[in-house]
Amino acid sequence: MSEPITTLHLPGKTDKLGESLSALRAFIADVSKRAGLEKHKLESLKLATDEIATNIILYGYGKSNAMGTLDVSATIDDRALTVILEDVAPAFDPFSIPTPDNLDDPLEERGIGGLGIMLARQSVDEFTYVRVGNRNQNRFVCIRPTLSKS
Numbered sequence: 001m002s003e004p005i006t007t008l009h010l011p012g013k014t015d016k017l018g019e020s021l022s023a024l025r026a027f028i029a030d031v032s033k034r035a036g037l038e039k040h041k042l043e044s045l046k047l048a049t050d051e052i053a054t055n056i057i058l059y060g061y062g063k064s065n066a067m068g069t070l071d072v073s074a075t076i077d078d079r080a081l082t083v084i085l086e087d088v089a090p091a092f093d094p095f096s097i098p099t100p101d102n103l104d105d106p107l108e109e110r111g112i113g114g115l116g117i118m119l120a121r122q123s124v125d126e127f128t129y130v131r132v133g134n135r136n137q138n139r140f141v142c143i144r145p146t147l148s149k150s
């Protein structure tokens with residue numbers, strides 16, 4: 001059985017970035033608690049959603065001058081907590097950014113970009129992206145702890 005969580009609508013404006021990210025983090029903390037996620041999974045989910053939300057607001061909306069919101073929803077079922085970030089910014093597939101292969105190089109020799117998306121992809125059990133109509137959907141899945149049957 002799935003428990004839907006009310007959708008959160010955040011401003012997609014760069015001047016509201018801090019406000020949007022604070023509200024997102026509070027939402028993630030709340031749904032993670034409801035799902036019974038361990039603290040490390042909560043922190044990993046915050047990292048992943050924070051990184052992608054920042055990119056959506058700064059680049060998807062900010063750089064393109066697109067207008068819209070960042071809609072955040074969640075469902076909890078017997079298996080997992082799923083969080084979805086949706087926006088109407090120009091299409092952007094985070095999987096189109098290659099994983100950096102020079103992580104051992106000195107910082108001054110590495111290019112900018114890709115590290116945050118790599119961390120987001122590695123921070124949750126499942127991460128997917130799809131474009132549905134005019135909406136980007138980034139889906140984050142965290143497997144819930146197995147409930148002991150006494």
